[in-house]
């Protein structure tokens with residue numbers, strides 16, 4: 038087989054060596070180009086079929102490469118991610134009969150194979166092979182991005198969201214120039230609220246400046262807005278954060294919805310915000326229905342109270358109590374007096390007696406639904 042292939046390569050080399058495009062009829066140039074394209078595809082197909090098995094020779098570690106991908110990239114003159122895609126495709130091919138067939142038939146270009154590989158599954162391979170034949174490169178890229186987004190399970194997205202929440206941070210420092218600088222990280226929904234508040238306040242700062250005949254860059258107004266808001270001098274503004282959500286996910290209470298920037302936010306967070314009457318406008322993804330526009334309020338909306346009581350099984354959640362009488366809604370994580378939000382996650386059902394212990398006598402409710410703890414005062 039090797040001898041046979043070597044003969045093919047050397048004939049192809051001889052043809053290229055003798056090529057003189059100027060002497061060709063243009064239509065012959067088209068035909069020759071088609072054949073070279075076919076040759077390229079079949080060559081990439083062969084290489085893809087062999088790549089995984091070739092790494093078993095361990096040449097990559099003997100030659101001092103850190104990974105098989107580094108070795109393959111160097112060997113084939115591709116970059117690391119192309120080499121990785123080639124190896125991934127090589128490994129996956131046994132479970133992808135449609136791709137296997139398309140490759141052997143020379144129906145996939147190197148670029149197309151590289152594009153679809155990260156998105157390929159047994160479920161979508163026929164779809165993607167078909168799309169490769171008809172889509173433009175740009176369309177194929179978008180299609181693959183959608184396929185990958187659809188594959189990321191709700192759980193992975195939720196885990197990522199929770200990690201980002203855990204890694205939330207704010208730091209500030211004085212730079213060499215003597216300027217105060219800062220850097221922050223938090224979840225996309227919190228960020229969207231901050232952005233909306235700054236944008237609304239910046240609009241007011243701009244109008245005030247304009248009235249006085251001052252002009253500054255928009256970024257400067259946003260900086261002024263941030264200071265106003267933090268120092269409490271900001272006017273109360275009706276900010277609205279738009280979130281896109283799927284009606285079935287809202288109903289099921291699971292999965293992710295998106296901020297206007299396309300970042301993922303767990304649907305349970307959104308439900309909490311809707312119920313809490315926070316600065317949220319939820320637009321259903323079918324695009325026709327705006328579910329709710331609501332504003333922040335100091336009182337607990339009745340629908341939220343109902344949702345919390347229902348979650349808590351119409352009982353006081355204090356372990357050992359479970360009373361069904363005189364139920365009240367308690368801000369258990371962040372106290373109402375400390376501007377604790379009337380959000381789903383901050384509320385719990387307590388009987389009036391326990392609610393008083395928690396509010397006035399230093400007792401504390403901790404944990405969460407399914408895992409409530411009652412901490413007595415020291």
Ligand SMILES: [Zn+2]
Nearest residue numbers: 353358388391
């Ligand atoms: Zn109780």
